[in-house]
Amino acid sequence: RILKLDAADGTLQWYTLLGNDGALAVDPGDLSVYTAKGGHNYGNDGFVYKLDSAGNSSWNSTISLNSYCNFFYVTNVAVDAFSSNPGVVFSENGCFGALAKSDRATGAQQWSILTYDIGRPSIDPSTGEIYAVTNAGAQYDAETIYGVDAGGLLSFANSCEGYTDLNPADSQLYRGGNSGTRGCGTTLAQLNTGTLGLTNWSMDLAGNIGSFDSLAVQPWLGGYVYVASVASSKILVVDPITQRVVTSFNTAVAPKFIAVNPIGGNVYVADDTHPTVFAYGPTGALLWINPNLGGTVTNLATARGLVGTPPSPTATATTTAATSVAPASATLNGTVNPNGSSTTVYFQYGTTAAYGSQTANQVFTGSAVQNVSANVSGLAPNTTYHYRIIAINAGGTITGSDMSFATSVGSTPTPTPTPNPSATPACPVPTARIASDRGSIPKGSTAIISIFPGAASAPMCQNVTIHYTVKTKALAGVDFTLTDQFGQDALTQVVNGPLFLTNLYTSRKKTLSVQIVLQKDSAYYLGNTKATVQLLAK
Structure with a gap:
């Protein structure tokens, strides 16, 4: 059986049932296919076949040699498509050896010669010269390389x-x-x-x-x-x-x-x-x-x-240190060498090594190392961010190493002093309010929980540290895991920016509802400089 596979993905394009001795070659000129089968008896001719590129029969013919073995086996085949005297060259191994050359268009035999057992022939397409080395194993002591010109003239040497x-x-x-x-x-x-x-x-x-x-x-x-x-x-x-x-x-x-x-x-x-x-x-x-x-x-x-x-050369790309780091922005840096192929470059960034955001595409050409920069904004203060450079061209995708930076702490407004401590304070009592961008979290997705220190109707006038707790539990036999941006769960952690809850795992459900409530502890609403938020998975 002869099969043709798609070179890109290996899918079967066609097959045909055709007995053979393993001889197989693809014509470099028209992508047709050649195979062969020996006579499988002393003195019998060999059978040779050509299929077109779609697997249909183009011709079948025979090859012969006036020898004891004739073509008992036909084990290999090679094609000369481009010399001044092209043809298909079949070889024998297993009962002495032989070479025969046939016409590509018709299958008619042009010549044949006797050799010792030989392996697959190699053909120089510029001259039509055929080379083959004996490969008889322990049966014969041949140690020979053959050279045969396109017309069948044989020469040999030790090998x-x-x-x-x-x-x-x-x-x-x-x-x-x-x-x-x-x-x-x-x-x-x-x-x-x-x-x-x-x-x-x-x-x-x-x-x-x-x-x-x-x-x-x-x-x-x-x-x-x-x-x-x-x-x-x-x-x-x-x-x-x-x-x-x-x-x-x-x-x-x-x-x-x-x-x-x-x-x-x-x-x-x-x-x-x-x-x-x-x-x-x-x-x-x-x-x-x-x-x-x-x-x-x-x-x-x-x-x-x-x-x-x-193959097209791949680019080289390196992540380098971030600069101009501020409470809410930074400049991401790297280098790229396109190696002569047009290369698209961008940065991935986020609060974990899973990133989640990327900068706009930039295109680089040439064969020298070049600097790449991208400004990012809307970052949370006092937060660690991961980032890396990505370069893509015809040769493939290159990923730079992971690096990180921490945004600086933002400025804090100065509280307004109260002229009379016994009077109602001008500064609101620090509380906390929270809001989510979604009420449920599909598997693999993230909900952003915004935590706002200070009263709902006025800006914060005292320093407030938010403590939150991420709780996980099983409801109705459904196990799940939520993590914060630190990859942690069921843990109290100081935070000064938005909280990202990711639904990493559920069983039998794809989406989890999320209920967000304030911890009802009156100690946190009597002028205390702490506010605690409790986030419960519903």
Whole structure:
């Protein structure tokens, strides 16, 4: 069965029932699909197939070789879409080896040659040159790399056995893998395509991985090399220019098969055991999973041979210290480097690290570090605020670190002295009144409780400290939790600004009613400089 998945989210686009030996390739020219199946008997021809990009049959044909095995198996396929002599190249592994080239348009065989067992061919799209390394395991002592020109002329040289892939943007060929006696092991090498078998450089990755089981190259200039390890369930990302491991990431399954999207460099992984494909970003962020494709996934393919497009660079953003902090306002600061991509920047802020408010969007361009500032107002005096910078461009969303500042205490009016202590005081007795912006709190939402020191009809003329208590309780078997802006509940706390009550949890109900009452303690209404407010969940 052949299936096509959407690269963006992994949804199934189409499938067709077609028996095959695991050979799979996508044409970089028209996005058609090729697969094949061997004759499964000595001397029998192999069967080869082409599907269009919608999964419909374009042609089926055969490939043959005048040899004992003929095409007993057809295990791999690669496509040359752009050279002066294009075609589809099929290979055999398991009964000696062979290569055959067929016409892309008709399936007619152009030529075939006998080899030892070989792995997946790599084709240089600029010349049509085909490269393949023997990968026969313990059966044969081959240790050979083959070079075949577009017309079928064969050359060969000594090589350890393993896997290859070629970067179509710069024609650099890479080899590695195979833990057998004659295998390349955990050594990654860049090969010289001008002198077959000559190594430009090599690096042993044994300190990073336990095995080397597959490789794939980002298909653009300077593209990184992905090295997959089944033993470590890990993928290394190697910079071929510096010959250093840039990063690595663990995979959810052992990555026996990997393929790279030429647009953006996402990596697709399967393990030859489960009916599942995983998609990771270029540096390992899990993007999607398709968990049930109806059968074990035995190969993956994207459009190899196509010069791709690297991912858009992400911005860098840093939160820096707030300035101009006043009782009700402040200036939030940070820096951003758009790294050449138009970047939208804003700040999130609030009285907790959950924030809740944000500043207006600002757009930055260029490739240098730039300062970002935003003024915020309407803040509560003597209150701690959290904030952070957010930067978004085509490369993704970058979040700056959390920082905080505390607003200063506001000025207090001077009380008017009373000329006669025995007379009715000109200054109102300090009391408290409260008001809420809502009578109920939906789950996950916040009610703002405003607490006003002083009489309702006159300004406060004495210093008043508000003490409040947040009460929680269960009614009719419904448990719930309310918290204040300090993340606390059922606690007395000094406050000089609005109180934020958040409904964090309810069971069987989505909304809680809120009843707000004053504590009926006469001691707080006889000139005392305290007023206590009690907030009860109803």
